[in-house]
Amino acid sequence: MVLNPVISKLGGKLVVLASASPRRREILTNVGLRFEVVPSWFKETLDKSLFKAPYEYAVETAKQKALEVARRMQFKHLKTPDIVIGADTVVTVDGCILEKPVDKQDAYRMLSRLSGKEHSVYTGVVIIHCNSESGEEVEYDIVDFYEETKVRFAELSEEMLWEYIHSGEPMDKAGGYGIQALGGMLVEYVHGDFLNVVGFPLNHFCKTLGEIYNPPSKNEVKRVKYDSIPSVETFESPGDLENGLLACEGEREAEEPDQKDGGKSENESRSSASPQWGSVAPTGAQGQTGWKPVFPHRIANLLDGFKASKVLFAASKLKVFDLLSHPEGLRVAEVAEKIPASVVGTERLLDAAVSLGLLEKSRQGDSVVFKNTEEASRYLVSTSEYSLHGYIMHCNDHVWPLFGHLEHAIREGTSQNERAFGKKSDRLFERVADITNLLSKQQRKGRCSKAMWSICSTLCSTQEGTLIARFRAACTVIVPSCKRKPRLSRCNSARNAMQTFEKISQRKKPYMSQVDFDVNVITGDFFKDDLPKADLYILARILHDLPEEKIHILLSKLSKMCTPGCGLLVAEIFLDEERKVPCRALLQALGMCEGSQRSAPDYSQLLKTYGFTEVHVKHTGNFLDAILCVKQ
Numbered sequence: 263m264v265l266n267p268v269i270s271k272l273g274g275k276l277v278v279l280a281s282a283s284p285r286r287r288e289i290l291t292n293v294g295l296r297f298e299v300v301p302s303w304f305k306e307t308l309d310k311s312l313f314k315a316p317y318e319y320a321v322e323t324a325k326q327k328a329l330e331v332a333r334r335m336q337f338k339h340l341k342t343p344d345i346v347i348g349a350d351t352v353v354t355v356d357g358c359i360l361e362k363p364v365d366k367q368d369a370y371r372m373l374s375r376l377s378g379k380e381h382s383v384y385t386g387v388v389i390i391h392c393n394s395e396s397g398e399e400v401e402y403d404i405v406d407f408y409e410e411t412k413v414r415f416a417e418l419s420e421e422m423l424w425e426y427i428h429s430g431e432p433m434d435k436a437g438g439y440g441i442q443a444l445g446g447m448l449v450e451y452v453h454g455d456f457l458n459v460v461g462f463p464l465n466h467f468c469k470t471l472g473e474i475y476n477p478p479s480k481n482e483v484k485r486v487k488y489d490s491i492p493s494v495e496t497f498e499s500p501g502d503l504e505n506g507l508l509a510c511e512g513e514r515e516a517e518e519p520d521q522k523d524g525g526k527s528e529n530e531s532r533s534s535a536s537p538q539w540g541s542v543a544p545t546g547a548q549g550q551t552g553w554k555p556v557f558p559h560r561i562a563n564l565l566d567g568f569k570a571s572k573v574l575f576a577a578s579k580l581k582v583f584d585l586l587s588h589p590e591g592l593r594v595a596e597v598a599e600k601i602p603a604s605v606v607g608t609e610r611l612l613d614a615a616v617s618l619g620l621l622e623k624s625r626q627g628d629s630v631v632f633k634n635t636e637e638a639s640r641y642l643v644s645t646s647e648y649s650l651h652g653y654i655m656h657c658n659d660h661v662w663p664l665f666g667h668l669e670h671a672i673r674e675g676t677s678q679n680e681r682a683f684g685k686k687s688d689r690l691f692e693r694v695a696d697i698t699n700l701l702s703k704q705q706r707k708g709r710c711s712k713a714m715w716s717i718c719s720t721l722c723s724t725q726e727g728t729l730i731a732r733f734r735a736a737c738t739v740i741v742p743s744c745k746r747k748p749r750l751s752r753c754n755s756a757r758n759a760m761q762t763f764e765k766i767s768q769r770k771k772p773y774m775s776q777v778d779f780d781v782n783v784i785t786g787d788f789f790k791d792d793l794p795k796a797d798l799y800i801l802a803r804i805l806h807d808l809p810e811e812k813i814h815i816l817l818s819k820l821s822k823m824c825t826p827g828c829g830l831l832v833a834e835i836f837l838d839e840e841r842k843v844p845c846r847a848l849l850q851a852l853g854m855c856e857g858s859q860r861s862a863p864d865y866s867q868l869l870k871t872y873g874f875t876e877v878h879v880k881h882t883g884n885f886l887d888a889i890l891c892v893k894q
C-alpha cells in the first residue's frame with residue numbers, strides 16, 4: 263500500500279485490538295489493518311490521584327487494557343498474539359478527568375461543565391509486541407504514547423443539553439459527547455487531531471509504527487519481562503472509590519460498573535467479547551462493502567482445542583511432567599522407557615507438548631532433550647506445591663468421557679453418566695468416586711480429594727499442620743477455626759477472609775503461609791452430619807452442582823450454625839448477568855447434573871434469604887470467583 267507502508271508491515275501478524283470501541287475498530291479497519299477484536303476486561307478504575315498528569319492516567323489505563331488481553335489470550339486461548347493495541351480516551355476540564363458518563367445526570371454534569379469552554383481530549387495508546395520466540399516466558403515490548411486535542415464548546419442552553427442527552431449519544435463516549443455525530447454541533451473549534459477526539463489518534467499511531475519498524479530506537483522501547491508486569495487489581499477496592507485527586511467532586515467515575523445505569527458495565531463489556539472474538543474482515547480503503555476472506559483463527563483453534571486438551575491429559579496421566587522435572591532434561595528414548603511407551607508415540611507426544619508451550623526442546627551435543635517449562639514445573643508436576651495434576655486427571659477420567667456424549671446430553675437434557683460410565687449416579691462427587699472404584703480404598707480417597715483439591719487450589723493449599731474439612735469424600739467445604747484469634751470481630755473477620763482469598767487467588771505466594779488461622783479436617787457428609795462450629799465457612803464449588811432442595815438443606819444448616827458476624831465464603835465461577843461469560847462457567851454447565859450456574863447477584867440474593875449479607879464480590883479470572891457474606 264503506497265499510502266501507508268507501515269500498516270502493510272503488520273500483514274501476516276496476529277494483531278489484536280483490545281477495545282470494545284466501535285469507533286476504534288472503524289478507524290483502523292478503514293486504513294486496511296487486519297486484526298481481531300478482543301475487548302479488554304480491565305476495569306477503568308485506576309486511582310487517578312496516583313498520576314501527575316491526565317495523559318499518564320490514559321496511557322496507564324490503555325496499557326493495562328492491552329496487557330490484560332495479551333495475558334488472557336496466551337492462557338485462555340492458547341495463542342500469543344503478535345501485537346496487541348490498547349487505547350483509552352479521557353476529557354479533562356478544570357483539572358478534572360471525565361470518562362464515560364454513567365447515567366443521564368452524569369452526562370448533564372459533564373456537558374454543562376464543558377459548555378462555553380475549551381477542554382482537552384487525551385487518548386493514550388499502547389502497542390504491545392508479544393515475543394514468545396525464545397521459547398521462554400513471553401516478553402512484552404511496550405511502546406506507548408498519547409495525543410492531546412483541544413476542543414471548545416459553544417454555550418449550551420439547557421434545552422439543547424437535554425435534547426442531546428436524550429438522544430442517547432453521550433453514554434458510551436468520553437466526556438459525554440461524540441464529536442463525529444450529533445455532538446459535532448456543540449463544538450466551536452478543534453485544535454489538533456480530530457480522530458484523537460473520536461478515540462484513536464491514527465496519525466500518531468502510524469508515525470509510531472514507522473519508528474518501530476524502521477527500525478526501533480532502543481530507548482523508546484521498554485522491554486518488560488512477563489514476571490515484572492505490574493499486576494493491577496481489577497476489582498475496585500473501597501480505597502479506589504474514596505481517593506482520586508483528579509476525580510471530580512460529584513462525579514461518579516469511580517463507581518462500581520454494575521451500578522451504572524448508562525455507561526457500559528463490565529458485564530456488557532465482557533459479554534461483547536464473545537461475538538466479536540473472531541477475525542475482522544476489513545472493508546479496506548477500497549470500499550466499505552468488499553469483504554475479504556481472512557483466516558478464521560478462532561474456529562481453527564476450536565477445531566484443535568480437544569486435541570490440545572488431550573495432549574495435556576495424556577502427558578499428565580503418563581507422568582511425563584514428573585519425569586521431565588529432571589534438571590538436565592531427558593531424551594525421548596529415556597522418557598519412553600520410563601513411562602513405559604513406544605518411542606515413536608512418545609516423540610509425538612513430547613513434540614506436541616512443546617508446540618503447546620508445555621515443554622522445552624533443546625539440543626545437547628548430539629541428542630535432543632526435553633524438559634518442563636517453568637509453568638509446567640509449577641503447575642503440572644504432580645507433587646508440586648501448586649499442582650493442578652488432580653484436576654487434570656479429573657478432567658481426563660471424568661469430564662472427557664462425559665463430553666463424548668454431549669449431543670445426547672443436549673437432546674435429553676440430562677447428565678450422561680450412565681452412557682459414559684455404565685452407572686447412574688446423579689452427583690458429581692459420587693461420580694468421581696465411581697471412576698475411582700477400581701482403585702484401592704486408600705488411592706480412591708486420594709483421587710477424590712486430589713481432584714477437588716486442585717480445583718480448589720486457587721482458594722487454599724496444603725501445608726504441614728494445616729487441615730481442610732472434607733465432606734462427601736471431596737474437600738469442598740473448608741472450615742477454618744481461628745485458634746490464634748479465637749473469634750474475629752465481625753468486620754475483621756470479613757475483611758481478613760477476603761484479603762486471604764485475594765492473596766491466595768493471585769497464586770503468587772505460598773497460600774497457607776499467608777493465612778493466619780488453622781484449618782481442621784473433618785470427614786463426613788454435609789447433608790447428614792453435624793457441621794463443626796467455625797467463624798468462617800467456605801463452600802468451594804459446591805452450590806452450582808446441587809439441586810434447589812439440597813442447596814436449601816445445606817444453607818439452612820450453615821445459617822443455623824452461624825452466629826451473627828460469622829462469615830460464609832462461596833467460591834464458584836460467576837456468570838455475568840446476561841449469562842454470556844465467562845466461557846468456563848458455560849462449558850462446565852454442559853456436564854452438570856441438577857444444579858445451575860449463577861451470577862454474583864444471584865448468589866448474593868440466594869444467600870440473603872438465609873441471613874447472609876454480601877460484603878464483597880471478587881471476580882478473579884482464575885478458576886474460582888468468590889463472594890463473601892456475613893451472617894446478620
Ligand SMILES: O=c1[nH]cc([C@@H]2O[C@H](COP(=O)(O)OP(=O)(O)OP(=O)(O)O)[C@@H](O)[C@H]2O)c(=O)[nH]1
Pocket residue numbers: 280281282283284285286301302306327349350351352362434435436439440441442445459460461462526
Ligand atoms: O467525540 C468522541 N469522544 C469519545 C468517543 C468514544 O468514547 C470512548 C472512550 O472510552 P474508552 O477509551 O474507555 O473506550 P471504550 O469505548 O470503553 O472501549 P475500550 O474497550 O477500549 O475500553 C471510545 O469508545 C471513543 O470512541 C467518541 O466516540 N467520540
